[in-house]
Amino acid sequence: MEVQEERQSFDDGDEDPKEEQPEVVEELQQKLQEVELGGRDAKVLRFLDSVDDYLTLIESLSSTLRQGWLELASARHSMGASRISTVLLDLKVHSAATSLHVDYGDSVEGRPHFTLCKWVSSKNRKCSPEDENHRENKLHPQLRYRGNLQLHEETLPQDRATHKVDDQVEKERKKSLSVFGALVSPKLRAAQLTFEGALETLVEIANMRAAMLSAFDQVQKELGGTQG
């Protein structure tokens, strides 16, 4: 009864939940879950959800990598084995075009957060706005559509910066492919994009694994507390 009343009050609330900040909504939903199901069950559910997401991401990575390898083979078939070969890779010292940052600073429940900075020289440590916006969308997937709309409204004045970033990213992409020649097949470019997507999925997997391990720790603590 209490649960139903609380749900009704939540539904009849003056404010539309979709208009509130994503963190607040998530917190409310978690509280609702906990009230409905009891604290321990909510944590177990959270753990199982994170395991499910983790396994889904692993499968997505596997499929993306399969596609990438086949596209690379297709590019070799099209351009010739001598044009796409490991002997053409550049051994000169150069800065990494993509880097991974691990953030322990503002972590929730002590878990690390991984961020990919794509196509940004290591001299410029700050991630591009494109990556930061992408990160926000990944953290709140259920509000992704809404988040994008907000983002669109907010970035209208920043269109120039966005275009500049896009041009820079495109330039870095072409530069990394130029080891195979200045005029490469569209199949090789497609393979590059696919492997780029796989790299993003890998970072998501790392974050999801951190979340999963954290949820598991909480479940264990709960079980330990109950038994004690």
Next chain:
Amino acid sequence: MYGFEAMTFNIHGGYLEAIVRGYRSGLLTAADYNNLCQCETLDDIKMHLSATEYGPYLQNEPSPLHTTTIVEKCTLKLVDEYKHMLCQATEPLSTFLEYITYGHMIDNVVLIVTGTLHERDVQELLEKCHPLGMFDSIASLAVAQNMRELYRLVLVDTPLAPYFSECITSEDLDDMNIEIMRNTLYKAYLEDFYRFCQKLGGATAEIMSDLLAFEADRRAVNITINSIGTELTRDDRRKLYSNFGLLYPYGHEELAVCEDIDQVRAAMEKYPPYQSIFSRLSYGESQMLDKAFYEEEVKRLCLAFEQQFHYAVFFAYMRLREQEIRNLMWISECVAQNQKSRVHDSVVFIF
């Protein structure tokens, strides 16, 4: 009949024409490809190929096999056959056979120069060169810093020397310069080969003109598609197209200004032989274009064997074997990656 080739061709070319027609009968058939496409592992592919002419080249290869090993050994067979024909040939057939390898020579030069620019070991690069394109001083290419040195130190004594006149500069070699050098050399080579075949006359000139014109047109389309969205200017793009072929000169003018695949399609569909190729593709798609071009090329190469007493059969045989090796490479990759459902994406049946 174009002249009186039937009366005199067999004096010098009869033996080798018979040899090349015998080699042609050893090309893999549709039944062979069906068996290969059903293989589960690369060892199965090796087992199926052991019953073909590739058998002796693969039998001593230890497991586990790699796709590059299969391609390497199959290429060795082609090289052995070519060398047998070359050592038996007299002029002008010997020059004709040498022309067939200049494309590989250009690829090897670019491989060595690019690898050296990326600070790779020369021995490592030499191992990856195509055997048909090797020449004595190829290792010295690693010393050159610009095209002028490349020409002066090494290439002046090779068959590629005449093709360098259009691209000698003192600019240091970088990725774009090397790409322009590659395409400029190949353009000069194709035009020289075309003129040589025209001088030979008869059925050779007729058939080779058609085959080389197709090659020139295909290169123009590939250069256009690959240069979309790059720094290559329209003028530079236009300079890389050969000065012959069905698309020369009006098709080239249209291709030079294309900014996407649909514009390329619009330019090509005005030419009936290429309309049939592009009609098989959906709008905005270029993935299957390579296969469509290969299929058309194979059709024309097979037709070369329908006439006698000309040299185009040698060119056609070499190109058909190269296509067969590409097929084997693709089948091996699909089997190795456990993607057999995609095997028919790029296999072109010859018979």
